[in-house]
Amino acid sequence: xxxNWLFAASILALSAAGAFAQPPxxxxxxxxxxxxxxxxxxxxxxxxxxPAQVERGKSIYGISCRxxxxxxxxxxxxxxxxxxxxxxxxxxxxxxxxxPVIQGSMQAGGMPAIPMSPEDAHAVAAYVRSVLGTxxxxxxxxxxxxxxxxxxxxxxxxxxxxxxxxxxxxxIDGDLKGIATRISDPRVLxxxxxxxxxxxxxxxxxxxxxxxxxxxxxxxxxxxxxxxxIRIDDFTVTIADADGTQRTIRRNGDIPKVEVKDPLAAxxxxxPVYTDKNMHDVTAYLVTVK
Amino acid sequence: MIKNIAYAVLxxxxxxxxxxxxxxxxxxxxxxxxxxxYNGDYSGRRYSSLKAINTQTVKNLSLAWSIxxxxxxxxxxxxxxxxxxxxxxxGSSVPLIVGGExxxxxxxxxxxxxxxxxxxxxxxxxxMPDNAWAVDARDGRELWHYYWKTRGGTHIGNRGMAIWKDxxxxxxxxxxxxxxxxxTGKEIWHKTIADLDQGYFSTPAPIVVGDKVxxxxxxxxxxxxxxxCFHAETGELLWKHYTxxxxxxxxxxxxxxxxxAARHGGAxxxxxxxxxxxxxxxxxxTGNPTPAYMTGKRGEGxxxxxxxxxxxxxxxxxMAWYFQTSPHDTHDYDSAQTPVLVDGVINGKPRKLVLTxxxxxxxFTLDRITGERLVTTxxxxxxxxxxxxxxxxxxxxxxxxxxxxxxAIVSPTSDGxxxxxxxxxxxxxxxxxxxxxxxxxxFYLTDVDPRGSxxxxxxxxxPLGTAGNYLSAIDYKTGKVVWRHKWYGNGGSGGLLTTAGxxxxxxxxxxxxxxxxxxxxxxxxxxxxxxxxxAPSTFLIDGQQYITVATGDTLWAFVLN
Numbered sequence: 001x002x003x004n005w006l007f008a009a010s011i012l013a014l015s016a017a018g019a020f021a022q023p024p025x026x027x028x029x030x031x032x033x034x035x036x037x038x039x040x041x042x043x044x045x046x047x048x049x050x051p052a053q054v055e056r057g058k059s060i061y062g063i064s065c066r067x068x069x070x071x072x073x074x075x076x077x078x079x080x081x082x083x084x085x086x087x088x089x090x091x092x093x094x095x096x097x098x099x100p101v102i103q104g105s106m107q108a109g110g111m112p113a114i115p116m117s118p119e120d121a122h123a124v125a126a127y128v129r130s131v132l133g134t135x136x137x138x139x140x141x142x143x144x145x146x147x148x149x150x151x152x153x154x155x156x157x158x159x160x161x162x163x164x165x166x167x168x169x170x171x172i173d174g175d176l177k178g179i180a181t182r183i184s185d186p187r188v189l190x191x192x193x194x195x196x197x198x199x200x201x202x203x204x205x206x207x208x209x210x211x212x213x214x215x216x217x218x219x220x221x222x223x224x225x226x227x228x229x230i231r232i233d234d235f236t237v238t239i240a241d242a243d244g245t246q247r248t249i250r251r252n253g254d255i256p257k258v259e260v261k262d263p264l265a266a267x268x269x270x271x272p273v274y275t276d277k278n279m280h281d282v283t284a285y286l287v288t289v290k
Numbered sequence: 291m292i293k294n295i296a297y298a299v300l301x302x303x304x305x306x307x308x309x310x311x312x313x314x315x316x317x318x319x320x321x322x323x324x325x326x327x328y329n330g331d332y333s334g335r336r337y338s339s340l341k342a343i344n345t346q347t348v349k350n351l352s353l354a355w356s357i358x359x360x361x362x363x364x365x366x367x368x369x370x371x372x373x374x375x376x377x378x379x380x381g382s383s384v385p386l387i388v389g390g391e392x393x394x395x396x397x398x399x400x401x402x403x404x405x406x407x408x409x410x411x412x413x414x415x416x417x418m419p420d421n422a423w424a425v426d427a428r429d430g431r432e433l434w435h436y437y438w439k440t441r442g443g444t445h446i447g448n449r450g451m452a453i454w455k456d457x458x459x460x461x462x463x464x465x466x467x468x469x470x471x472x473x474t475g476k477e478i479w480h481k482t483i484a485d486l487d488q489g490y491f492s493t494p495a496p497i498v499v500g501d502k503v504x505x506x507x508x509x510x511x512x513x514x515x516x517x518x519c520f521h522a523e524t525g526e527l528l529w530k531h532y533t534x535x536x537x538x539x540x541x542x543x544x545x546x547x548x549x550x551a552a553r554h555g556g557a558x559x560x561x562x563x564x565x566x567x568x569x570x571x572x573x574x575x576t577g578n579p580t581p582a583y584m585t586g587k588r589g590e591g592x593x594x595x596x597x598x599x600x601x602x603x604x605x606x607x608x609m610a611w612y613f614q615t616s617p618h619d620t621h622d623y624d625s626a627q628t629p630v631l632v633d634g635v636i637n638g639k640p641r642k643l644v645l646t647x648x649x650x651x652x653x654f655t656l657d658r659i660t661g662e663r664l665v666t667t668x669x670x671x672x673x674x675x676x677x678x679x680x681x682x683x684x685x686x687x688x689x690x691x692x693x694x695x696x697x698a699i700v701s702p703t704s705d706g707x708x709x710x711x712x713x714x715x716x717x718x719x720x721x722x723x724x725x726x727x728x729x730x731x732x733f734y735l736t737d738v739d740p741r742g743s744x745x746x747x748x749x750x751x752x753p754l755g756t757a758g759n760y761l762s763a764i765d766y767k768t769g770k771v772v773w774r775h776k777w778y779g780n781g782g783s784g785g786l787l788t789t790a791g792x793x794x795x796x797x798x799x800x801x802x803x804x805x806x807x808x809x810x811x812x813x814x815x816x817x818x819x820x821x822x823x824x825a826p827s828t829f830l831i832d833g834q835q836y837i838t839v840a841t842g843d844t845l846w847a848f849v850l851n
Binding site: 070074075081082084085087090091092093135136137138139140141144145147148149150151152153187190191194195231232233234235264268269271272274276279280283 | 485487488489510511512513550554580587672674690691694695696697698699701730732734736737738739741743744745746747748750752754755756757778779798800801802804813816818
């Protein structure tokens with residue numbers, strides 16, 4: 001057990017140290033699988049539709065419905081509503097809601113009667129239900145566009161900002177050398193430099209010497225302890241020595257004195273200071289640092 | 291097995307002899323020995339008049355009991371479970387009552403207690419999604435367990451039950467209102483709240499007012515929000531109030547680009563409101579507009595009555611007034627926070643007030659009779675999504691801080707300075723206590739389709755970390771933050787409690803349950819039981835004051851020793 005654990009820990013440490021340099025390719029937003037909201041129980045799945053019926057319905061939809069309701073059912077150019085958020089189509093079980101509408105029950109509301117056989121109308125309903133079954137968590141449409149490039153800034157302005165605000169800690173010939181090659185996706189690059197941490201999604205960033213928080217604890221008698229900050233709250237502070245030995249010290253108000261050094265604090269202090277143009281400009285500059 | 295059941299009946303007989311119907315008038319009284327509704331009383335203050343546990347005695351507060359709950363049918367009726375869900379405590383098996391319209395094989399996974407814990411005459415009633423329990427408050431013994439076989443829906447949380455006479459009411463994720471017999475947990479009836487196929491899922495605690503049960507729901511896929519009113523006895527639907535315009539001529543329609551946009555506009559009723567018996571107004575916060583992160587086809591208007599406090603007459607179901615806290619929201623800053631009713635003094639004049647510290651970083655004091663705005667302040671230290679105020683005194687969103695293609699740095703995150711967690715107000719200090727999270731995110735617009743996205747889609751939010759999380763105390767007269775107590779974690783989860791003992795209870799997000807001095811915020815007692823998942827509450831039995839709170843699947847009770 002123990003050797004395995006140590007082995008796992010060293011792998012973690014290695015990958016953490018290398019994380020800033022080589023982010024895993026899976027981190028690019030485009031490649032991430034669609035997120036399901038936590039706690040969603042897919043128990044009430046829509047029953048599977050007959051594939052032949054769906055295929056037929058899709059063809060008929062393309063002929064008779066697409067112009068108004070859109071190729072992706074999210075509404076079309078001639079003003080037909082989005083069928084993916086239509087309460088009527090969402091509630092449809094076996095055509096009982098959709099088919100009458102196709103046949104003209106909502107003409108007063110502007111939906112004309114569409115000439116097609118009842119069988120074809122049922123096929124269209126089956127196709128609509130099959131697309132509804134692909135809606136993502138929290139109502140995300142199945143047919144989102146490819147996100148546009150986030151590069152909207154001015155590289156020259158970004159360079160000036162970088163030289164004014166960032167060069168006391170960072171250098172494009174040093175720690176950031178080739179940053180745009182190492183992090184090729186501009187969105188990931190922006191998220192990384194703004195926070196100072198490599199991260200993907202909401203998970204914690206891996207620790208590196210550059211982002212390790214340390215603390216110095218000075219007791220009432222003047223004794224000093226220094227090390228990596230493991231945890232802190234109002235009641236205790238825990239630090240680790242260089243060899244990993246942890247020490248937990250009780251806190252009572254201002255005693256002992258605790259000084260926390262967070263290398264990333266400088267990044268956080270800039271969040272309220274940046275304008276969005278500053279951020280866009282610096283990113284436009286950093287993507288040129290190949 | 292048979293023997294166990296016999297024991298259960300015997301044990302149950304003893305406990306159930308204490309059951310007394312709770313007349314609805316009892317909910318009108320200030321909060322004391324019992325905790326008979328979501329916020330304890332109708333005011334939303336979460337202020338208890340109990341003071342045996344106070345700033346002097348709290349140092350002696352210690353564990354009375356704890357119980358770990360097992361949701362679902364898994365261990366139902368097994369020997370050894372009865373003594374508090376852990377085995378080895380003696381006692382006998384617990385009656386399991388099963389209801390529901392689902393197939394019974396859908397496993398919703400591990401449950402978390404996010405419910406308010408009702409306390410009535412020595413019995414506690416609380417929930418997880420699909421599960422309700424009665425527990426003996428003296429020793430934490432489970433008395434009965436009701437399990438609802440779900441048809442599906444988002445199982446994100448359940449805020450607890452309501453009580454009327456000898457009946458309890460619970461909402462389910464697949465949108466049923468279930469009425470249970472308080473004595474036995476047996477189902478009396480269940481009624482449909484909303485259509486699961488339309489993406490609704492129900493999390494709120496129902497609120498009993500007289501013989502009415504007020505029921506909210508939720509939805510993330512562009513369906514209209516509404517509040518329902520059922521008859522407590524029969525389950526008959528008395529009225530349904532939509533929170534967005536649904537017909538031509540409905541108020542607020544001119545703030546939407548079209549009737550179709552309004553009818554898909556959201557404004558869900560996620561969290562129970564406060565009730566003013568004098569005006570018969572039920573005041574409740576509404577959710578975000580949809581699509582949430584862009585204008586889409588909503589139009590440039592305010593999109594009423596999303597992100598608003600709305601006051602609804604409980605007899606008629608008609609809206610008396612509204613105040614919009616986030617006009618034309620684009621960050622999912624819903625206004626589903628618990629409003630707090632306070633009788634106070636503004637500019638030397640006695641006023642009947644309602645307070646809300648909204649998710650968007652702004653605090654408001656309103657007149658609760660008319661909805662007139664009296665105070666607006668920004669309490670979120672770095673809140674930056676708005677520029678100035680509109681003519682009604684609501685913050686005006688700054689379009690450059692909407693989600694953009696290049697990214698916008700915004701505080702707070704979409705989780706807000708505060709989320710659903712109920713605040714607390716002490717009339718002794720005149721302070722409203724609220725969690726204040728000053729996180730930043732980059733908001734990217736990822737779907738630039740001119741039709742707009744749907745639900746919460748079409749954006750990517752990258753959290754950057756926090757510039758400071760606090761337990762904050764706001765003076766309702768000025769809207770100023772009087773003190774901030776720094777939290778090292780995401781404190782305030784579950785919600786807050788304050789008492790006449792001069793105490794304010796909160797989780798600190800670092801695994802501690804903490805009692806603060808309500809005047810200064812200074813911690814005066816703590817215990818490390820894990821992060822808090824439900825708002826703490828307090829009650830009295832046998833002359834002894836209890837504090838109860840949940841961490842995940844475990845309920846804890848503390849007394850003075």
